[in-house]
Amino acid sequence: MKIIMLGAPGAGKGTQAIKIAEKYGIPHISTGDIFRANIKNGTELGKKAKEFMDKGALVPDELTCDLVVDRIHQDDCKNGFVLDGFPRTIPQAKALDTALDKDGESIDHAIDIEVPDQNIVKRMGGRRACLNCGATYHIISAPPKTEGICDNCGGKLTIREDDKPQTVQERLSVYHQKTQPLIDYYKKAGILDQVDGTQPLDQVFSMIEEVLD
Ligand code: AP5
Numbered sequence: 092m093k094i095i096m097l098g099a100p101g102a103g104k105g106t107q108a109i110k111i112a113e114k115y116g117i118p119h120i121s122t123g124d125i126f127r128a129n130i131k132n133g134t135e136l137g138k139k140a141k142e143f144m145d146k147g148a149l150v151p152d153e154l155t156c157d158l159v160v161d162r163i164h165q166d167d168c169k170n171g172f173v174l175d176g177f178p179r180t181i182p183q184a185k186a187l188d189t190a191l192d193k194d195g196e197s198i199d200h201a202i203d204i205e206v207p208d209q210n211i212v213k214r215m216g217g218r219r220a221c222l223n224c225g226a227t228y229h230i231i232s233a234p235p236k237t238e239g240i241c242d243n244c245g246g247k248l249t250i251r252e253d254d255k256p257q258t259v260q261e262r263l264s265v266y267h268q269k270t271q272p273l274i275d276y277y278k279k280a281g282i283l284d285q286v287d288g289t290q291p292l293d294q295v296f297s298m299i300e301e302v303l304d
């Protein structure tokens with residue numbers, strides 16, 4: 092099963108993608124996590140990506156598309172994948188379609204998690220992220236068992252650099268301008284499903300399961 096997660100920053104793409112990956116036995120591929128791992132490791136890609144991410148801007152398509160196309164051709168993607176945070180622009184969506192088309196394949200589901208902007212700003216202030224394994228928590232709606240420590244891997248939880256209120260506003264405006272048009276793109280392709288992301292985590296996952304099962 093080849094799945095794309097759509098939705099504004101903080102809509103819950105990562106949270107739900109991890110659950111999908113676990114249930115359906117497919118890898119979770121988050122471009123944001125890949126960039127953050129590169130920043131942490133001080134790679135050239137990380138240095139370039141950081142410039143854009145810290146401002147809330149998108150990393151240029153030319154740094155993003157090849158990376159994802161390479162990743163989905165790895166062995167663990169044979170039975171599918173769940174892409175979280177990619178595509179984010181129409182050219183990225185087209186690059187993905189072209190790459191899959193070459194192998195006679197296509198995306199099965201584009202799941203859009205709908206959350207209004209005013210809920211997003213509140214959510215981001217409470218998010219805590221594990222830079223080690225990519226797990227995401229929220230101090231109120233999804234707290235870790237031990238404060239500041241990742242349940243999964245024991246890593247230290249941190250506040251993401253781009254979760255400052257001003258940067259969140261910028262990310263939202265970039266989302267509306269560059270990423271929201273993908274909703275129409277996948278609607279036209281007949282593979283879009285929209286779920287109400289303001290519901291509690293488990294209810295959002297149940298709605299996604301209904302779409303996928
Ligand atoms: P990325 O890491 O993808 O960030 P994002 O899209 O802004 O999304 P987030 O990770 O912030 O939110 P999410 O939807 O995953 O929500 P989460 O599950 O954490 O990208 C970061 C940056 O990298 C971009 O700004 C860009 O610069 C660059 N980049 C990445 N991909 C790129 C690409 N393809 N092209 C160009 N640039 C790219 O949930 C948020 C919080 O809410 C958590 O605390 C969670 O616990 C909580 N929560 C989740 N669901 C619920 C719920 N139902 N109820 C209550 N709380 C909830």
Ligand code: MG
Binds near residue numbers: 123
């Ligand atoms: Mg995420």
